[in-house]
Amino acid sequence: MSALLIKNGHVIDPANGIDRQQDIFVRDGKIVEVGKAIRAKADQTIDANGLTVTPGLIDLQVHVREPGREDRETIETASRAALAGGVTSIVAMPNSTPAADNQTVIEFVIKRARDLDLINVYPSGAITTGQQGLKLAEINELKNAGAIAITDDGVDVQNEGLLRRAMEYAKTCGILLMSHCETDDLTREGVMHEGWVSTQLGLPGTPAISEDYAVRKNIMLAQLTGARLHLLHNSSIGATQAIREAKKGGYRNITAEVAVQHFSLTDEECFGYNTNAKMYPPLRSREHVEAIIKGIKDDTFDAFTTDHAPHIEPDKLEPFQHAAFGSIGLETSFAVMNTYLVKKKHISLRKGISKMTTEPAKILGVKKGTLSEGADADIAIFDTGHRWVVDSSKGHSKAKNCIFEGKALVGRAAYTIKGGKVKYSLKA
Amino acid sequence: MPAQNVGICAPMRTDPVKELTKVRAGRDVSFFDLYSMDQVSAKDLDLIIALARRFREYRTHKFSLSAGCSLINAFFENSTRTMASFDLSGKHLGMDTTSLSGANSTSKGESYLDTALTLDAYNPKIIVIRARESGVPEMLARHVNASIVNAGDGWHEHPTQGLLDALTILDHFKARDLSGKTVTIVGDILHSRVFGSLVRALKKLKAKVRIAAPQTFLPAGVENFGVKTYYNVEEALTGADVVYALRVQEERGAGGFIPTLREYSKMYGISRKRMNLANKTAILMHPGPVRRDVDVHSALVTVDEQSHITKQVENGMAVRKALIWLLANRMDGKRKEPTRK
Numbered sequence: 001m002s003a004l005l006i007k008n009g010h011v012i013d014p015a016n017g018i019d020r021q022q023d024i025f026v027r028d029g030k031i032v033e034v035g036k037a038i039r040a041k042a043d044q045t046i047d048a049n050g051l052t053v054t055p056g057l058i059d060l061q062v063h064v065r066e067p068g069r070e071d072r073e074t075i076e077t078a079s080r081a082a083l084a085g086g087v088t089s090i091v092a093m094p095n096s097t098p099a100a101d102n103q104t105v106i107e108f109v110i111k112r113a114r115d116l117d118l119i120n121v122y123p124s125g126a127i128t129t130g131q132q133g134l135k136l137a138e139i140n141e142l143k144n145a146g147a148i149a150i151t152d153d154g155v156d157v158q159n160e161g162l163l164r165r166a167m168e169y170a171k172t173c174g175i176l177l178m179s180h181c182e183t184d185d186l187t188r189e190g191v192m193h194e195g196w197v198s199t200q201l202g203l204p205g206t207p208a209i210s211e212d213y214a215v216r217k218n219i220m221l222a223q224l225t226g227a228r229l230h231l232l233h234n235s236s237i238g239a240t241q242a243i244r245e246a247k248k249g250g251y252r253n254i255t256a257e258v259a260v261q262h263f264s265l266t267d268e269e270c271f272g273y274n275t276n277a278k279m280y281p282p283l284r285s286r287e288h289v290e291a292i293i294k295g296i297k298d299d300t301f302d303a304f305t306t307d308h309a310p311h312i313e314p315d316k317l318e319p320f321q322h323a324a325f326g327s328i329g330l331e332t333s334f335a336v337m338n339t340y341l342v343k344k345k346h347i348s349l350r351k352g353i354s355k356m357t358t359e360p361a362k363i364l365g366v367k368k369g370t371l372s373e374g375a376d377a378d379i380a381i382f383d384t385g386h387r388w389v390v391d392s393s394k395g396h397s398k399a400k401n402c403i404f405e406g407k408a409l410v411g412r413a414a415y416t417i418k419g420g421k422v423k424y425s426l427k428a
Numbered sequence: 429m430p431a432q433n434v435g436i437c438a439p440m441r442t443d444p445v446k447e448l449t450k451v452r453a454g455r456d457v458s459f460f461d462l463y464s465m466d467q468v469s470a471k472d473l474d475l476i477i478a479l480a481r482r483f484r485e486y487r488t489h490k491f492s493l494s495a496g497c498s499l500i501n502a503f504f505e506n507s508t509r510t511m512a513s514f515d516l517s518g519k520h521l522g523m524d525t526t527s528l529s530g531a532n533s534t535s536k537g538e539s540y541l542d543t544a545l546t547l548d549a550y551n552p553k554i555i556v557i558r559a560r561e562s563g564v565p566e567m568l569a570r571h572v573n574a575s576i577v578n579a580g581d582g583w584h585e586h587p588t589q590g591l592l593d594a595l596t597i598l599d600h601f602k603a604r605d606l607s608g609k610t611v612t613i614v615g616d617i618l619h620s621r622v623f624g625s626l627v628r629a630l631k632k633l634k635a636k637v638r639i640a641a642p643q644t645f646l647p648a649g650v651e652n653f654g655v656k657t658y659y660n661v662e663e664a665l666t667g668a669d670v671v672y673a674l675r676v677q678e679e680r681g682a683g684g685f686i687p688t689l690r691e692y693s694k695m696y697g698i699s700r701k702r703m704n705l706a707n708k709t710a711i712l713m714h715p716g717p718v719r720r721d722v723d724v725h726s727a728l729v730t731v732d733e734q735s736h737i738t739k740q741v742e743n744g745m746a747v748r749k750a751l752i753w754l755l756a757n758r759m760d761g762k763r764k765e766p767t768r769k
Contacts, residue, residue: 194648195648195649196648196649196652198647198648199647199648199649199650199652201562201563201584202562202563202581202582202583202584202585202621202624203562203563203582203583203584204583205648207648272566273562273563273566273567314539317539317541318539318540318541319540319559319561319562319563319564319567320561320562320563320567321561321562321563321582322561
C-alpha cells in the first residue's frame with residue numbers, strides 16, 4: 001500500500017481532453033482520481049504548482065545496446081536516461097548483439113527490465129534472421145515471447161518480395177511491422193544529407209529520394225498486404241508527401257513518426273565535421289525541416305521519438321566518413337519538442353504531449369500514455385520554463401554522443417513516476 | 429632573425445632574409461591551421477603571394493629562417509609531388525623534416541587522432557596531413573599543438589594547391605585580382621579536392637567561373653559556389669581566359685560515373701582544337717598527375733607555350749615556403765590553443 005498525491009499541477013492528458021489545473025491521486029501503482037482539491041491521505045505529496053503533469057512519455061525507438069554492447073549502453077543506463085527525460089516506456093530496437101531475432105533475446109530484455117523495475121521496456125524483434133534481409137525470423141515465436149513489433153531498423157529490408165512476405169506474415173501473426181526506409185543502392189557510401197552542405201564539406205551524400213522511394217514502396221506493400229505498418233524516423237519532403245497522400249486516401253493501417261532532431265536541426269550541424277551530427281537518416285536541409293514541421297501540424301506524423309543511439313567516444317572520434325551513426329536523446333526529447341515546436345508556436349503543448357504519449361500508445365496498442373482513472377500511474381511532471389544548456393557529461397546515459405550538446409533548451413522533467421513510484425526527481 | 433649565409437646555388441646581390449623580412453613587415457596570417465581556403469582572408473592571400481614571389485626568386489636558396497623547427501609530413505594517402513614539395517620547402521627554410529607515407533600505424537588499428545597525438549608529442553611546429561577522408565585535418569587541428577596544414581582531404585580541399593593556382597593565374601595576368609576574367613574548369617568536379625580549394629580561391633579573386641562535366645561529376649548544389657555549369661565543353665571553353673583540366677579520379681571511385689575513359693576523353697578531353705576556343709592569351713592548367721590523352725592531349729601538357737602545368741609545380745614550392753615560414757615563425761607571439769587534448 002503506497003499512496004501519492006500530486007497537487008495543483010497543470011494536467012495535460014490528451015486522451016481525456018484534460019488541459020487544466022488538477023490534482024492526481026495515485027494508490028498501489030494506479031491512478032485513483034483526477035480532480036480539483038483532492039483531500040486524500042498520501043505517503044508522499046508533490047507540490048506541482050507551476051509545473052505540467054502529463055502521462056509518462058513513450059519512445060518508440062531506442063537502442064539499448066544490451067545484450068552485446070554494454071560498453072555503449074545498458075538497459076539500466078538507458079532506463080535512467082529515459083527517466084531523466086520524463087520517459088516511462090520505450091521500445092527497444094532489435095539490433096543488439098546477437099540481434100533480437102530469437103525468443104532468448106526478447107525474453108532476456110523483458111526479464112532484465114522487470115528486475116530493474118525502472119521503466120517499461122517493450123522489446124521489438126527482427127523481421128529477418130540476423131537482420132540480414134535474407135530470411136524471415138520466427139516472427140510468431142518472437143511475438144509469443146513478448147515482442148511488441150518487428151523491425152530490421154538500422155538496416156532496411158531491401159528485397160521487395162521478402163518485405164511483402166514479411167508484411168503478410170506480420171498480419172497473420174497480428175504484429176506491428178516498423179520500417180526504417182532507405183534504398184541502399186541510392187545511399188551507397190552516403191554519410192550525410194546530399195546537398196549544398198555535403199558539397200562544401202566534400203562528403204558523400206545520401207539523396208532524400210533514397211528515403212522517399214523506400215517510404216512509397218513500404219506504403220504500397222502495406223496497402224497490398226493489409227499489414228499494420230509504422231514508418232520510423234521520417235525526414236524528407238517526399239516521405240511527408242507520400243504519408244500525407246496515403247492518409248488522405250483513407251488508408252488507416254499506417255502510422256508515422258519523426259525523430260525530434262529532424263524537426264529541430266539542419267544538415268548545417270555537420271559543419272566542422274561534427275560527428276554527433278552524423279545520423280541515419282541524416283539531418284536534412286532547411287526545406288526538408290520545414291516540410292516535416294508542416295507534416296507535424298497537419299498530423300501527417302503521429303508520434304515523436306528519439307532514435308536514441310549511444311556510442312562509445314572512440315567511435316565518434318573518427319573521420320566523419322568512418323564515425324558511427326546516431327545521437328543519444330532520451331534526456332532531451334521533451335525539451336527539444338518544447339523548444340523547437342511549442343515555443344516557436346508551431347503546435348500547442350497539448351499536441352506535442354499527445355504525440356509523445358497517447359499516440360505512440362495507440363500505435364503499440366498498449367494501455368499507457370493516459371492519466372485515466374484506473375490506468376497505470378506512469379506520470380511525468382515537467383517544468384516547461386526551465387532553461388538549461390545540454391551537458392551530456394552530466395547525463396545518465398552511458399554515452400555522450402549528443403547532437404544537442406551545448407545547445408540551450410527550455411523545459412525539463414522535474415519528476416518521473418512509474419507505477420506510482422517516484423523514480424526520478426531533478427532536485428535529488 | 430639570424431644573419432644569413434649567401435646562397436648555395438647563386439650569389440645574391442641583396443640579403444634575402446632582409447628582403448623577405450621587409451616584404452613580411454612583421455605581418456602574420458590570421459590562422460594557426462590551414463584546412464580550407466575559407467580561412468584565408470584577402471590580407472592573408474596578399475601576404476602569402478607576396479612572400480611566395482620572393483621565395484621563387486631565391487629558388488633553392490637555403491635559409492635558416494625556421495631553423496630549429498620541425499615539420500612532419502603525415503600522408504595517410506600516397507603522394508609524390510605534394511609530399512616532395514612540402515619536404516623540400518621545409519628543408520629550404522632550415523627545418524628538420526620527416527615524412528610518413530601510406531602504410532603506418534593506422535593500418536595497425538590506431539586512430540588518426542592517436543597517431544596525430546603521437547606525432548604532436550615530438551613537438552613539431554607543423555604537421556602536414558593528407559587523408560583519404562574529408563575533414564581529417566580540420567578534426568586533428570582541434571586536438572594538437574602543431575599547426576595543421578591540409579595537403580588534401582578526401583573530396584574536400586587542398587588549400588596550398590588553391591594558393592599556388594591563384595599565384596599562377598595572377599602572375600600570368602599581372603593583376604591583383606581576376607575581375608573580368610573567366611576560368612573554365614573541366615573534369616571530375618565531384619571527387620576533386622583541387623576544385624574545392626580552387627573555386628573558393630577564384631571567387632575570392634572575383635573571377636567568373638564555369639565548370640564543364642557530365643552530370644555524374646557535378647556535386648549537389650555546386651552552383652551555390654557562384655559557378656555556371658555546362659555539359660557541353662566547347663560552350664564552356666569559348667572565350668575562357670584560363671582552362672583548368674582535372675583528372676578523372678578513378679582511385680576515388682569515379683569509375684562507375686562514366687562509361688569509359690575513351691568516351692570521357694572524346695567528350696571532355698582538352699585537345700588543341702578545344703583549347704583554341706579559349707582566348708588567345710588563355711593558359712592551360714592541371715594540378716597533376718596528368719593522364720595524357722585522357723584529361724589533356726599529350727602535346728599540350730609540357731611543351732605547349734600555353735601550358736602552365738610545370739609553372740604550377742614551381743609555384744607550389746614557393747607558396748608552401750611562404751606558408752610554412754608564416755605558420756612556424758609568428759611575429760605576434762600568439763600561440764595556438766587546442767580546444768581539446
